[in-house]
Amino acid sequence: MNKRIPTYPFPVNEFYKSVALAIEETMETIQAPDALVATSFLTGMSIACQSDVDVMLPHAATTPCALYLATVADSGERKTATDKLVMKPIYDYERSYANAYKVAAEQYEVDHGFWEVESKAINRLITSTIAKGDNTTELRQRFAVHKAAEPVKPACNRIIVQDATERGLINAVQGDGKSIAMLSDEGATLLKSGAFRNSATLNKLWDAPSLIMLDRADEVVQVTDPRLTLSFMIQEDLFQDFLKTKNSTARASGFLARFVFCHPESTQGYRAATELTDEQPVHGANILAFHKRMAALLEARDQRHANGNYSKKVLRFSTDAKALWKEIYDIIEPQLANGRAYHSIRDSASKTMEIASRIAGIFHHFEGIEGEVIERATLQRAINVTRFYHDEFLENFGDHNDLPEDEKDARALLGYMRTKYWDRGRNSAYRNDVRKDGPVRHQARFVAALDLMEEDNVIRVARERRYGRTGKFVIYFNPDFFDRPGAL
Numbered sequence: 001m002n003k004r005i006p007t008y009p010f011p012v013n014e015f016y017k018s019v020a021l022a023i024e025e026t027m028e029t030i031q032a033p034d035a036l037v038a039t040s041f042l043t044g045m046s047i048a049c050q051s052d053v054d055v056m057l058p059h060a061a062t063t064p065c066a067l068y069l070a071t072v073a074d075s076g077e078r079k080t081a082t083d084k085l086v087m088k089p090i091y092d093y094e095r096s097y098a099n100a101y102k103v104a105a106e107q108y109e110v111d112h113g114f115w116e117v118e119s120k121a122i123n124r125l126i127t128s129t130i131a132k133g134d135n136t137t138e139l140r141q142r143f144a145v146h147k148a149a150e151p152v153k154p155a156c157n158r159i160i161v162q163d164a165t166e167r168g169l170i171n172a173v174q175g176d177g178k179s180i181a182m183l184s185d186e187g188a189t190l191l192k193s194g195a196f197r198n199s200a201t202l203n204k205l206w207d208a209p210s211l212i213m214l215d216r217a218d219e220v221v222q223v224t225d226p227r228l229t230l231s232f233m234i235q236e237d238l239f240q241d242f243l244k245t246k247n248s249t250a251r252a253s254g255f256l257a258r259f260v261f262c263h264p265e266s267t268q269g270y271r272a273a274t275e276l277t278d279e280q281p282v283h284g285a286n287i288l289a290f291h292k293r294m295a296a297l298l299e300a301r302d303q304r305h306a307n308g309n310y311s312k313k314v315l316r317f318s319t320d321a322k323a324l325w326k327e328i329y330d331i332i333e334p335q336l337a338n339g340r341a342y343h344s345i346r347d348s349a350s351k352t353m354e355i356a357s358r359i360a361g362i363f364h365h366f367e368g369i370e371g372e373v374i375e376r377a378t379l380q381r382a383i384n385v386t387r388f389y390h391d392e393f394l395e396n397f398g399d400h401n402d403l404p405e406d407e408k409d410a411r412a413l414l415g416y417m418r419t420k421y422w423d424r425g426r427n428s429a430y431r432n433d434v435r436k437d438g439p440v441r442h443q444a445r446f447v448a449a450l451d452l453m454e455e456d457n458v459i460r461v462a463r464e465r466r467y468g469r470t471g472k473f474v475i476y477f478n479p480d481f482f483d484r485p486g487a488l
Contacts (some may be wrong), residue, residue: 009034010035011384011388012034014381014384015038015381018289018293019041022290024286026082032073036073036082036262039069039260039262043183044290045366046065046069047179049362050227050228051177051310052065052312053312055315055316056314058325064208065362066208067229070233070259071261073235085287090183093159093295097159108151108153112151115151160181161181161182164190164195166197166198169201174221175224177227178226180228181231182228184233185232186234188239188241191239199255203254205228206258208226210225211224212224257345257347260355261392262389262392263395313372315372315374317357317373318375332350332352332353343399345399348390356386359385359386360374406451407452409448410453413450413453416434416438420438430473431450431473461476
């Protein structure tokens, strides 16, 4: 991560008025940073909407309305207070689910215990009848009916995944149309969990294809149409520790690129003391209205699922919205090229319009806008919010203070090849020797760095020919480059 510099305020007014007022009310009550509060609201909206709607992109692909969100904020920024206030309906639902599951599980134990007693009685009767040589046709039918009547263990329909191991995550999404969330206001715990050790599973869940086959130690689990909102808040030093150990894989796999990311400036030192009384409740009218809308969406979802309906509405962009989408896409895409503004964060920037589309779908559905067409004005709001997160990602990971990973690796390899080979009169080296002994041993990163150097005509990689046969891969150094004084 780069050194922090002052950022622009979060564009709170790009949310529709009811939510913007609730965000401002929360900021006034808790006095936490604007982006921290707004991201918490966006987390709640994602959870409330993700099982209801998808969005069709202009090129006809469909994307879910589920977000991954990350907020870096130090201790004392009131992360926990914000989370508890904004996410109250989610936690209330969790308690109700837990209570209902406890009752159902206790009844299941009784029913299944009685069923097992009946099973033993029927088995004894069957054994006795067979021993006597009597006809067992009626007992076969009775046995089949009894087997079919075995009580089914109740499902724990929780929203929040409590078990952050990879197995716990897979169990939570197993089945049809599961809609869950992984949340933490102490993100270090989440980042160290088993679920985060293999980002491939989390990447699949962000993409949310209609069918995923997830490998588990003892079986292959089939997951149909899952939805996951993933959100964490974390202190900067702990996030830095994560980046030191995982940044290369987290970036290379595209995991971090899937997040809307913010690192807001601290409000500590600028907060006024407030006195809260019974006449001045923490839950102001606008926050309560936001909670009411969240609860209504969750209740409607549960009712629909109880009736066996797991389908989702597919929202489409209006003609004007499609034109705006393509306009912004055409602005971003050229900047991903080598040497352009977004090259170092091309992993994130390439997903900008998909993330904006998800946020537009969330805005449309949460606001209760009629119909299944997202208008240009809603998409513009979503783009403006996404731009803030895009700028935050660029500010923290961009190349104004850093270089793209493949360029850093290329520079390291070039320095090594110059010292190890060129300066000693060698104009080539075996590729495997450079990888084995050089500074970049990770296969994918090594290949990416070589590709970049070949693209810039610094080296050429080819198989050597010996006695008419193809041999090992050799890296040939371009003397026009290596002869230049001071060339890296």
